[in-house]
Amino acid sequence: MTDGFSAVDARGYHYRLLATLAESGPASQATLGRRSGIHLSDMVATVNELAARDLVRRSPDPTDRRRNVISLTPAGTRQLARLEQQLAAAQDELLAPLSTTQRQDLTAVLSLLLDHHDQRAAEE
Amino acid sequence: MTDGFSAVDARGYHYRLLATLAESGPASQATLGRRSGIHLSDMVATVNELAARDLVRRSPDPTDRRRNVISLTPAGTRQLARLEQQLAAAQDELLAPLSTTQRQDLTAVLSLLLDHHDQRAAEE
DNA sequence: CAAATTTCAGCTCTACTGAGATTC
DNA sequence: CGAATCTCAGTAAAGCTGAAATTT
Secondary structure (H helix, E strand, C coil), X not given: CHHHHHHHCCCHHHHHHHHHHHHHCCEEHHHHHXXXXXXXXXXHHXXXXXXXXXXXXXXXXXXXXXXXXXXXXXXXXXXXXXXXXHHHHHHHHHCCCCCHHHHXXXXXXXXXXXXXXXXXXXXX | CHHHHHHXXXXXXXXXXXXXXXXXXXXXXXXXXXXXXXXXXXXHHHHHHHHHCCCEXXXXXXXXXXXXXXXXXXXXXXXXXXXXXXXXXHHHHHCCCCCHHHHHHHHHHHHHHHHHHHHHHHCC
């Protein structure tokens, strides 16, 4: 498989971080970790790798010197678009044997599971 | 999560190998790898670990000196029963929010996907 | 000789723990 | 002072690759 991601560049963490930035905008690494589900320790390396390719920018937060503000660059936005294409292609191949109704059922049931367990995790 | 497996002892490879042995009986490591989907390189370590705890036995095949015949011990059979209990409990918790019908639908759809892609993999 | 079997060393990716330094 | 933030080192499980030795 290798999901087609490796062809464009990257691994799952890269996509998840870029997608999170595109969805909810610039934020500190800690906040991005909470939003994306990426562990803080892995966040450091992920930002390093993306920043080295100018896909994200890491700038100090003027209001709180503990924080870095991470933001998408134009190149990062373009890369995200590429990754989303790859992802859509891989999903199409994965779900090929399913009818439209079956696909909808599957995502509905999986969403149920995610919601349920997210809630249980938040309540600990 | 840690699936409850860690409580009893083991990791996924241990369960998969024990279950494969229980299902289709003693076999060489290469055959077990094909049946269980465990990579041959990982097979060696998995058998080592289970043999060290007397859960499986590794004996030379008298008809082909390249092969080891791996077989379940009585202790291995008991351990498998324990792992299956843990697995059932973990599944129950995972699928808790789903109705019986939803569970059946989910396994049906996932089986479709597995069959489809197993076939494609076999045809390369 | 070609193919099968076992073994070993090493690598990637996701995910985590624990510890330290800095700043609020 | 306690808490939050970032960083680094290390670990584990699942899944690979590649190479070597032996036997068929």
